[in-house]
Amino acid sequence: MPKFVDPAHRREVIADAVFDIVLSHGFSRVSLRAIAEETGLAIGSIRHYFTTAEGIVRFALETLVERVSSRLEERLEALLPALESGTLSSDEAKARTADFLAELLPLDGVRRRESVVWLAFEEEARTQPDLADVFETSVRGTRALMARTLENMDRRGVLRADLDLELEADSLAALIDGLTLRSTLHPDVLTPDRAKVVLSAHLEGLRG
Amino acid sequence: MPKFVDPAHRREVIADAVFDIVLSHGFSRVSLRAIAEETGLAIGSIRHYFTTAEGIVRFALETLVERVSSRLEERLEALLPALESGTLSSDEAKARTADFLAELLPLDGVRRRESVVWLAFEEEARTQPDLADVFETSVRGTRALMARTLENMDRRGVLRADLDLELEADSLAALIDGLTLRSTLHPDVLTPDRAKVVLSAHLEGLRG
DNA sequence: TCTTTTATAGCACACTCCTGCTACATCGTG
DNA sequence: CACGATGTAGCAGGAGTGTGCTATAAAAGA
Structure with a gap:
């Protein structure tokens, strides 16, 4: 060998x-x-x-987080210049932003697989401190990402003026988590495509 | 003995x-x-x-679902007459509805305990068909409950006219699931009290 | 009082699990 | 060629698991 x-x-x-x-x-x-x-x-x-067997699980989780977050960053880096350039229409910019956030939904086989495994690890991490800290940063990260995205939209003037951005960030993060949970564990009740429609409608509702 | x-x-x-x-x-x-x-x-x-050991888990899940749903029905039966009576102001009615939906959030020890266990079973049911059907009805049930609540509000004329109620039902169900997930597994990132604020704000946003 | 039912208790078996070791093959390097 | 590093393989031990089975204790009914 x-x-x-x-x-x-x-x-x-x-x-x-x-x-x-x-x-x-x-x-x-x-x-x-x-x-x-x-x-x-x-x-x-x-x-x-x-x-150790524990080490395998730990490494698997780190691998998972790394894959998801790197793909997300990749998309973000592709999105931001397009938005900043100012060449996009308001509708186009909104659609791009929605697509970016929809990256977190289980819309294809790869993401469905990741979502399922993610949820399994998230539950497991609750009683396994060794894994918990990995999620700690990740969950805060998505929350921060929502805030950043909303601030970006706000700077472009596409949001209603009366919004509490911090509150909307928590709301958006929770909505996406809930959409992911339901369309991952109960796709018969909420299909991933439907989840995306709901997400787009939510963003639409924030528009000024 | x-x-x-x-x-x-x-x-x-x-x-x-x-x-x-x-x-x-x-x-x-x-x-x-x-x-x-x-x-x-x-x-x-x-x-x-x-x-059988399997039977214990199965029974425990049925017990959990029964407790949660019976308490929810109890609250619903207390809420509906008050709403139908028409003696409540619009603000009061809205607050009562928000409180009712907040019943699903981990706002006290009992509900936090139930939420944690619920999520654990939900994840477990994914690969255990024996448990899955229990959730099937339950998840559809909460979705239906959201629809009913929104229809009730709509009949009372407190909702915006341009809303797609079916879409809002999916959105509300997902938001509550997400708020529960985050404030249960990551209370440091989203406290249960904050989750309730977010929920109330979401309902406020639906008002016409 | 004798029998039946309900309840408690635990042994023994066949699994599965992780891990400390040891054994062996292969390759690069001295 | 020989040696150490790297990779592959598997045994044996101790712990943990569910379940079939049996034994005993207590209450109820004959």
């Missing part, structure tokens, strides 16, 4: 196996044996990259 | 033990042994009331 293996890639493969298991069987079914079966590796091999 | 034991009460005690364990250590720590320690009963005694 070869020696030239990229350890970072191996860890990612293992993290993906964790995601698959969480997705199809739930967090409680994640075990070294399940990961071994999922990846085709032997338990001993996995333990070569992670000394 | 006596024979006169109320079996229904025993089952409730066991269900409460399940809630306590979920609350303090997470769903994965629920086991016959843990329940036995929590209740002071022997495993054999518990198994006298529940043949």
Whole structure:
């Protein structure tokens, strides 16, 4: 067996196996044996990259957060220049902003998968302090992102004048979380597409 | 040892033990042994009331749903006559409606406990079809409750005329779910009191 | 008093789990 | 060639799990 293996890639493969298991069987079914079966590796091999089972979960969560937040930042960096340039019509700018926030909704397979796993880890982190701090920063981050987005809209003068931006930030963050929760865990009751319509309508309601 | 034991009460005690364990250590720590320690009963005694471990979890969920929904109905039956009577001012009626919907937020110890356990079961139900159907009806129920509440407000003429009530029902349901999620799992980021303020403001925004 | 029902209690078995070790193969390097 | 580093593999132990089964205690009815 070869020696030239990229350890970072191996860890990612293992993290993906964790995601698959969480997705199809739930967090409680994640075990070294399940990961071994999922990846085709032997338990001993996995333990070569992670000394403890706890470490695997921890790493998987960090991987998840990193993927989501980096994709979000990517979209943000594509959005901001377009908005600042001033070449967009008001309607276009609003639609772009809505699309950006909709990035957090489970609108395709990738995001649905991430949403499911995210929720599973979020619940798990409640009683596992080791994981909790990762979410702490993340949840505050989305809250801050909402505030920034609203401030940006406000500077462009597209918001009603009577709005409490801090309040609207909490509201928007909660709405998106709720839309994600419902369309992820109960897609029959609220389809992801419907969730996006609701989000767009909410933003529309903030317009001045 | 006596024979006169109320079996229904025993089952409730066991269900409460399940809630306590979920609350303090997470769903994965629920086991016959843990329940036995929590209740002071022997495993054999518990198994006298529940043949299977799965059945305990199932019963606990049904107990939870029953408690929450019955308390909600209770409040609804107290609210409706007051609204229909027409003796309330518009502001009072709005405040009462907001209070009613806020019943779903973790504003006191009891509701916080229920919210935490609810979320834990909701996540668990995703991969456990046995539990899923219980939520199916429940989630549709809250959605329907939002629609009913909005229709009621609309009949009283306190809503803006341009609203899509079905859309607002989805929006309201998602907002409440999101507020509950955040103020339950991340109370440092969104306090329950703040969640109620956000909810009230949202309802205020629907006013015509 | 004898029998039946209800309740409590716990043993034993077959699982699954993580982890400390050890064994072995492969490759790069001295 | 030989040696150390890297990767793969798996055994064995101790802990934890649900469940079938049996044993015993107490109350109720004959």
